Amino acid sequence: MLTFSNICHWYGATVVVDQISFQVKPGQVVALTGPSGSGKTTLLHIAAQLITPAQGTVENQFRQTAYMFQEPRLLPWRTTIDNIALGLKARRVSRTVRQQIAWNLAERLGLGAAHAHYPHQLSGGMRQRVALGRALAINADLLLMDEPFSALDVGRRRELQDLLLRLLAEYGLAVLFVSHDLAEAVRLGDELLVLSSAPGRIVYRWQQDCPPPTRDDRYIYATVAALLQTPSVMSSFGVHNHQGGGA
């Protein structure tokens, strides 16, 4: 369980996040969503212990935490296999074992043909798959993701989301992910937390009952539309209802 209790953080005089409390339970996917400047990435950095919050406490009871950044952040001088195996090498897993694990993951991620390629020889989507492989390789039970698909085109993004959902179901991972894309949040998340813009406060929480495989496009569009009708979500994203008011 990952528990945020009354987290506040500020840079200088600017309060970035204010009074944030939530939990990520084992196997649960929590989406943090909100406009730019709502402190989403700051919260993720706090969860990864890259930042110590100015106030409040974070408790991480997960065994192993992995992170996927917005950019792949692969080592340019390592091949696909060695990049996937990086976290295993850090954990002193023997070379043959970690190569075997990385190979299997590369196959699962559709990177079999690119196993000996260096990052600059891969496309953006493939690089992000390698980053996903690196996160999965360490057998984490919590995955933190910071808009990892935002640099990809629609088709590639969709492909990776599907792949991620399949792998999440298989590995039973808990996920805390950040996205400014409501459709992505609805597609992947079991629970949605909507943050207001500066300072970031949780203005809306929503638990969906619909399991991932049954979330088809119709459902997602309808849900996003419904969310955008909710006053707190509307004001958070700065959406104005053009039909309302005058009509």
Next chain:
Amino acid sequence: MKGKANNGDRNTAWYARCVSLAGITLLLVLWHLASLVYNPVVLPSPWATVSVLVTLTIEGQVIPTALITTAHALGGFGLAALPGSMLGIAAGINLWVRWLVWPVVTIFQGIPPIAWIVLALLWFGMGGGTPVFTVAVATLPIVFVGALEGTRTVDHTLLEMAYVFRIPRRMLISDIYLPHLLSYLFPVIIAGLGIAWKVALMAELLAANSGIGAKLGMARINLDTAAAMAWIAVAVLLMFTFEYVVLHPLKRWLEPWRQPAPLMDMPVDRMNHVVRSELVR
């Protein structure tokens, strides 16, 4: 489709080689034509130069002389490379070291090699010590700046990634700092060696009795222009041989990830990525 692209690349490479060869041929033709106009003492023909070169080789002069110059250049550069890179790394890590050392190195960089030769001649006299010392002091600042920049520019986003993946300190050095530093040092080493050969030759000419530079000095005294041309040819051949026989294979071995290779699929995706990184910059 892939095969077609490769073929295109191969054709381009072939054309490039032909055009380069044509450039060298043109130079030789012009040299030959000019040698017809001028006295052989002013400008001997390419053939005369080649025949002197062949004679010198048969006499067994070329290889030992080339080896002496190589020893001067590599010896001096070797003396500079280790302290230069160590100091550069220290200055990249520690601000105090940087503030202390950088001005001194800048002063050294400002001193022309010819001035060092004069000092070295006074300190070491005629002999091998002078070229080795001059090469060392002339190349040390280059290595220092390369190592300093390499250490300072380690990608902090990779270090952040290393932190969240709990990568231990030892691996941080072997898997992140060293490969990055090497990628900075390699071009520096190539540039530094180029300078090392030239400075070694100059120091030998002015202050030594062995090596290609000293042979050039002898040729000048004897007004033997063909021999001078032959020794210049030896120096050029030596530098090229070293670059293509030693440095390039070494680079391919140490930095396979720098080699161009066919990109894999998804051009649109990649384009997005390129555009994005441009915007970020």
